[in-house]
Amino acid sequence: MGELRDACGRVRSIQVILELALLDVKPGLESDFEAAFARASSIISSMEGYVSHELQRCIENPGRYVLLVRWKRLSDHTEGFRGSKEYQEWKRLLHHFYDPVPTVEHFESIGSVGR
Amino acid sequence: MGELRDACGRVRSIQVILELALLDVKPGLESDFEAAFARASSIISSMEGYVSHELQRCIENPGRYVLLVRWKRLSDHTEGFRGSKEYQEWKRLLHHFYDPVPTVEHFESIGSVGR
Numbered sequence: 001m002g003e004l005r006d007a008c009g010r011v012r013s014i015q016v017i018l019e020l021a022l023l024d025v026k027p028g029l030e031s032d033f034e035a036a037f038a039r040a041s042s043i044i045s046s047m048e049g050y051v052s053h054e055l056q057r058c059i060e061n062p063g064r065y066v067l068l069v070r071w072k073r074l075s076d077h078t079e080g081f082r083g084s085k086e087y088q089e090w091k092r093l094l095h096h097f098y099d100p101v102p103t104v105e106h107f108e109s110i111g112s113v114g115r
Numbered sequence: 116m117g118e119l120r121d122a123c124g125r126v127r128s129i130q131v132i133l134e135l136a137l138l139d140v141k142p143g144l145e146s147d148f149e150a151a152f153a154r155a156s157s158i159i160s161s162m163e164g165y166v167s168h169e170l171q172r173c174i175e176n177p178g179r180y181v182l183l184v185r186w187k188r189l190s191d192h193t194e195g196f197r198g199s200k201e202y203q204e205w206k207r208l209l210h211h212f213y214d215p216v217p218t219v220e221h222f223e224s225i226g227s228v229g230r
Contacts, residue, residue, distance in 0.1 A: 018171050020181055034225055056133050056222035059189065066135055066222050068183075074174065107171035107181050110149055 016051050018107040019069040019077050025097045027063055033097040040093045043086050044069065049076025074106055131166050133222040134184040134192050140212045142178055148212040155208045158201050159184065164191025189221055 025033045037055055044053055051070035058064035071077045081087055095101075140148045152170055159168055166185035173179035186192045196202055210216075 017174075018181070055225065057225050059132075059221040059223060061220070064220070066133070105176070105179070106174040108174060110170065110172050 015109060016070040016072060017074045017077070019067075019071060019104060020107060021067045021102045021104045023065040023067055023098055023102050024100065025063050025065065026099050029097050030057075030063060033065075033094070036093045036097065040090055043090050043093075044081070047076070047081050047084065047086065049073055049080055077106070130224060131185040131187060132189045132192070134182075134186060134219060135222060136182045136217045136219045138180040138182055138213055138217050139215065140178050140180065141214050144212050145172075145178060148180075148209070151208045151212065155205050158205050158208075159196065162191070162196050162199065162201065164188055164195055192221070 041053070044050060049072040051072060053067065053069040055065055055067050058066070069077065081090075156168070159165060164187040166187060168182065168184040170180055170182050173181070184192065196205075
């Protein structure tokens, strides 16, 4: 589930798709990666179907990050974003930091079990 | 970042720790696991320092789930929950579904970069 604000500013829960990527950044490049990600954030957040994202850093392994992106539909990520010209710029900014190449998976709510 | 409602019902962002566990459930036991998790949810949500949790199922690999739990402090999970009698019941309900034993990692926000 995700949250969006309606026109009255109230928070509404919506069914969204969760994209999850564990990102292992090459040693010593963590600060450069974080700076590049700050620039890249505006790319993903401008895409059709984007709901929210968060990048967090691992406490046990500081070279590891998790990127969680919420999309309205799976195809907003797999077709819309990945097929866009903006994705080429996203890749150019970020992909050279990763080793190994991250595996990206998508998850969906299983209803009332989740919370 | 996480969200809590204050006494007025307004949503407040707070700095929290994200626990992330990728759970691979033994083939054929997915429905039983989801039923057990529904029962176990009330255990974790009653713990000191618990903020929120969500369980989501992988689209590409339906035997895989991700559990995201947000805690006020790292020690609320690693010491408080894991050291509690409630954790013994949580383990009894859930751990026999997993193969392999999941790796649990904790993440924290890196500030304005994340969103």
